[in-house]
Amino acid sequence: VQMLITSRERLQLRSEQLYQVPPLSVAPNATLAEATVSSAARLFVQSAQFVQADFQLTPTNLAAVLRICDLVQGMPLGVELAAAQVGSLPLDAIADAIAQSAEFLTAAWVDVPARQRSMRAVFAWSWHLLSAAEQRVLRQSAIFRGGFDYAAAQAVIDAKPALLTVLVDKSLLQWQAAATGEGRYAMHELLCQFAAEELDAAGEREAVAAQHGRYYLSYLAARGLRLGRGEPKQASAEIQPDLDNVRQAWQWAASQGRLAELEEATYAWWQFCQFCDLEAEGRQSFGVAVASIRRRLAQPLADEETALLGQRLLAKLLAIHADYLFAQGCDAAMAAQAREAIQLGATSGGVEGETFGTFVLARALHELDQRREAGDLWRQTIQLVLAYQPTHPESELLHEVHWMAHTCLRGSALHFGDYGGSRAYMVQALQLAQRLGKRRCELISLSFLGQTDVFLFDIVRAAPSLVAAIDLARALGYRRSEMDSLEGLAVMARLSGDYTTALRLLEQNLMLATELALPYDESFALAALVRLHCQLGNAPAVMQRSEPL
Structure with a gap:
């Protein structure tokens, strides 16, 4: 005998075969055609038509519907409860209310059990079925952002393995396994709102936030040397899954004026922001820290x-x-x-x-x-x-x-016409970077050295530096330096009379500038292409490339 059973909790039978039911899907940036056939948007439209018979998905309301489906993360009951408000509220207001609190998601349906008439009732029902220890782990899990791994669960909220297993078996936490054997725990955003309210009610937020902040700033700081030296790509890749947790930890330390924690993490956070081109975020986060420490020192x-x-x-x-x-x-x-x-x-x-x-x-x-x-x-x-x-x-x-x-x-030195001195400084910079094993600095040094040699019309010495810079940039995933070095090679090819290669390199340079959303560099690359096409007398290409300028 085989039975198909749907449940939020495991039956705890040895012979049961588990199949995770994924949430209803829709991409946050879906087109109208894509959204029309997506399961989440289709359920929303069908449910909305119960209260507004002529409701349809249109280009005008598409963004709001997608936002609502994203906020409830494809949870069918969440979609239905949100759609039930269509008859009385604008779609944008529905989305804003969900973002503020899951309590908004409620309906007065009399044909379903009371525990299914609101998201809070659903969560409260499950909450009361938990033991005190399970409740503690669940509410404290709300402190994490973007999920967390087993080590963080142990260090931040002292979650014993058996408790984590129970919460996963009850579908209150999701275990997302990785091919490496590692994995991460995740919590539905609406449940996270509920758990966060319980965390506040228990008076535990301050202590748990402090434990969270110390853990993730130490996690960040432990990768500072690798970020600054030989393994920036690998170290930043280790941080990326927990970037939202690191951001929250930095915000906690900055807002609280935590001197020791900020001192420990400052260099690593600066290096991470540099390597990942997080210019605006770095400026904002360090500005917050400056203001906070000023206030702390005034006391x-x-x-x-x-x-x-x-x-x-x-x-x-x-x-x-x-x-x-x-x-x-x-x-x-x-x-x-x-x-x-x-x-x-x-x-x-x-x-x-x-x-x-x-x-x-x-x-x-x-x-x-x-x-x-x-x-x-x-x-x-x-x-x-x-x-x-x-x-x-x-x-x-x-x-x-x-x-x-x-x-x-x-x-x-270049500005004052000291060309030999300019190159000497760059050679010293490259030697410093290589001696310390600072790969990002080595990359930039190679690129600048090659560009300096191009400026000095020393093409023989420029080529090896620029080629090495491009290879290292691709190995590190540092595309900005790849773009700069391509520009240097393009200038070198043009000076050598190899116009075909120069055009190809300038096209690659333009493509990178566009992908990286660097409008100044994009305009510069376009202008260089136009100048070269003018030099070659290629009028159609000049017209085509001049139009964006």
Whole structure:
């Protein structure tokens, strides 16, 4: 005898064969045609027609319907309860209400049991069937964002294996296995809202958030050396599954002014944001940390050592955040913040803030056309690094700034016509990167060295550096540097008279700029293509490529 049984809980029979029923599907960015045949949107339309007979999926309401289906994550009852509101509320209002609280999802149906008339009733029914220990693990699991693995469950919420198994068997947690044998736990977003309310009611949020924050910032910090040196791609890949947890941990530490935790994680978070091109997020997150530590230092602290730790941390955070202002063109604000970092670092013994602040001040002055002063400050940065490294050998940030100062002096030397000096600085930067095993820095050094040789019309020396840079960029997944190196090879090919290769490389350069959503670089690549087509007398191509400009 074979029986097909649907249940949210395992029957605990040895002979049962489990088949997970996936949620109803619809892509958040589906087209109208795709949504019309998707299971989630079809159920929504059918359910909505019970309260509004002429309801149809249209280009106008498509985005709101997709958002609703996404918010309930394809849960059939959630879709039905949301659709039941169509007769009395705009679709956008329904979506906003669901995002705010699962309590909104309720209906006055009399032909179903009371426990199925709202999402809260469904969750409350299951909740009351749990033991006290199971309830604790479930409500504390709401602290995670984007799921969590077994190690985090042990460290953050002290979840015993048997309790996790029970919650998975009851379909309150989902176990997402991986081919490696590892896996992650996930919780439905609507259930997570319910569990979070229970977490607050139990008065446990602050303690669990602290445990969560410490765990994930330590997890991030443990990968700092690999991010900055030989394995940035692998280290960032390890962080990516828990990126939302890391973000929440950083936000917790920043908002709470947690000095030790921020100090531990600052370098790794900065490196991660750099490697993953998270420019805006890095600027915002370090800005939040700066504001929080300012507030913390304005209050009485436990002892002088804590005050010094806070001042040193603030100096470093100020310098890093000021460097992010470079891309915004906020040169005066950048200079002012860098000066503050220098002063605070010098008075508190915060050598990282003082040194990096000096480097950033030079960048700001360079943009303000104070080029000689900038060059002097970059050379001073190198002297500070050499003076402080013997007493701070563990500082990866000092190594990083040492390399950065050399790369900037390359551009400064070019500006003043010191072409030999420019190349010498770049060779030194490459040697520094290779000696320390800093692969990202090695990549940028190779690219800059090749571009410098192209500028000096030394094509023989330029080619190996640029080709090596492209190979390393592809190995690391660092596409921005791949794009820059392709541009250098294209210029080299054009100077050599190999116009076919130059056109091909410029097309690749344009494609990368478009994929990376870099409008300035995209325009630059288009302009280079137009100039070369003009040079070759290719009028149709000139017209075609000029149109986007």
